[in-house]
Amino acid sequence: MPPAEKHILEIDSAELAFGERRILSGVYLLVETGGVTAVLGRNGCGKSCLMKILSGSLKAGFCSMRIDGKWHRRFTEKEIRYLPQHPFIPGWLRLERALGDFGLQREDLERWFPEFISLRGTRIGELSGGEQRILECFIILRSPARFILLDEPFSQIAPLHVATLQTLIRQEKATKGILLTDHMYRHVTGIADRLYVMADGQAYPCENDEDLVRRGYLNHL
Known part of the structure; x- marks a missing residue:
């Protein structure tokens, strides 16, 4: 496989508030191809909220969003694909139709x-919550976008399938930049090349578990 073309996604000075409640206050974050x-x-x-701002589904009070240093008001689907926490595929669609709508083959899903x-021929609404989540993660990760945003990708998924998804993420990062978050932090830290912890409206770079304790994400080691 030839080396991937390198790209860098940045969001800078992100501000967001709901009434008097300030959510983001000058957040900076970087994602790059291969990581x-x-x-x-x-x-x-x-x-x-940060992922929704990057995906265009939430408007920030202020932010600068850039790819390779070029400012964007919003990104196209060729630039960013977003996996939200909630299901996004209509329940009446059959499995093959859902894959085909995203340019994917059933055989590729079944290999992984x-x-x-x-489950061939099954409607999306007939799948279990875990099966739907696997399908949605697979579709977004396999999408031909420069950057992939995954919000809670491991939710409702059995440990065996989490391991497969982690392998898929490692493969896809060779040609894409991937941003993810999940409350199962060991699954996250196990595949992260760059780690931030959010606190007090900002994103702080972290190197290890001690940093996670210091920033209040973990109570102790």
């Missing part, structure tokens, strides 16, 4: 997750 950037933080700290072989 996984992970964001940790307690519930309500603004992790999902053989459990889907027995």
Whole structure:
């Protein structure tokens, strides 16, 4: 495989408030091709808000968003694909149609997750919560975008499938930049090349678990 073309995604000086409640206050974050950037933080700290701003589904009070130093008001689907926490595929669609709509083949999904072989022809709404989450993660990760945003990708997923998704993320980062967050922090830190923890409306770079304790994300080691 030829070397991937390098790209850098940055969000800088991100500000967001809901009434008197300030969520983000001057956040800076960087994602680059060939790496996984992970964001940790307690519930309500603004992790999902940050991803929604990057995806264009939430408007910041102020922010500068750049790819390779070029400012963007919003990004296209060729630049960014976003996995939200909530299901996004209509329940009436059949599995093959959902994959086809994203330009993907059923056989590719089944190579990674053989459990889907027995689910051929199934409607999305008939899948379990874990099966839907696997499918959505797979679709977004395989999308031909420069950057992939994953909000709680491991939610409802069994440990065996978490390990497969981690392998898929490692493969896809060779040609993409990946930003993810998840409350199962060991799954996150195990694949992160760059780590931030959000607290007090800002994103702080972290090198180890001691930093996570110091920033109040962990109570102790």
